[in-house]
Amino acid sequence: MFTSKELATIMVGLNFVKSQVDEGLVEDAKGVDVKIKNVLPDELKEFMVSLEGRTIVDPYLKFGGEKKKGGNWYLISSAIAQEKRMQFKYTTKSGETGIRKIDPYILVFYEDHWNVIGRSHLRGESRNFILESIEEVKILEENYTLKDEIDVERLIYGSETTSEMIILDIEKKELARLEANIPAKIIKKEPLNSEIIKVSFKFDNLAFINEWLLQFGRKVKIVAPEKLIEKRKLLLKDMLNQ
Missing domain, CATH: 3.30.70 (Alpha-Beta Plaits)
Structure with missing residues (x-):
């Protein structure tokens, strides 16, 4: 069973996810919240309930931003974990829509949105894709092989x-x-x-x-x-x- 300190740590993490713009992440965090409460002894459950409304992470995102659908984060993270290629429909900032196929490497949160970074088969190099602009995610039955260990900093900051x-x-x-x-x-x-x-x-x-x-x-x-x-x-x- 969790200690009260461990539970407080979990609450910070859940409240961060609940503040997200991505509607799917928010709903999944609420589901985790309910399951944890169902197995806690009364003392810790009371502790958790007292904290959840008083531990606010990123209030401007939580209260100010409209929640958006898009970019099934779980399918993307599953593709990353299995090192499988994925395909999705993507809408660029200029409004152009097309099908993209990538080797997904990492998920990154920056300020107010999530991104997946991976090797684009269209461009032949690493590209960044905003999750809320992604639709119709499919994990393909194609594994990709990494020649070297992923350089996370290089992927995030670019060449x-x-x-x-x-x-x-x-x-x-x-x-x-x-x-x-x-x-x-x-x-x-x-x-x-x-x-x-x-x-x-x-x-x-x-x-x-x-x-x-x-x-x-x-x-x-x-x-x-x-x-x-x-x-x-x-x-x-x-x-x-x-």
């Missing part, structure tokens, strides 16, 4: 060959927030003074990182590359003209 070095000056008090959320691996941190840290990382989508950095306002300054600085100027000018 450095297509990336550019980004250099920022950021206020020291904002560094932890940047490190916790930045969609890249920080290569170097260098204090400039007691208030400012110089941060370097590589990224392959300047338009995305330009908009992403806006959340830090004046607390971050783009030092390089020059074309990212120009993108920042154009973006701010466009925003002012709206």
Whole structure:
């Protein structure tokens, strides 16, 4: 039987899953919740009930976001565990829909959505697919073989060959927030003074990182590359003209 500390840990995990945008994950977490309560002694059940409404994980997702269907997470995780190829219908951000076949490697949660990363048979290289844009998931009777152990960091952060070095000056008090959320691996941190840290990382989508950095306002300054600085100027000018 669980100790109260173990049960509290489970509650944090279940509340995280219940806060998700994916409707299937939320419903599955509720099912696990019910089964655990059914086998707990009265004392621990009372402890669990008292915690579930008072341990809130990511309230803006839990209360603010509409739950969405898509991307059967269980079938995808099963394909990953069995190292089997899978096929699904995918809708891109531009609205184009087509059938995709992939070798699924990892499931990744980022900010407000889940992704599956795997080798796309259409592109012949690793690609990222957002679960809520996936429909009609099928596990195929085709196993794939990994030549090497999966490099999770490389899959998440992408290939450095297509990336550019980004250099920022950021206020020291904002560094932890940047490190916790930045969609890249920080290569170097260098204090400039007691208030400012110089941060370097590589990224392959300047338009995305330009908009992403806006959340830090004046607390971050783009030092390089020059074309990212120009993108920042154009973006701010466009925003002012709206």
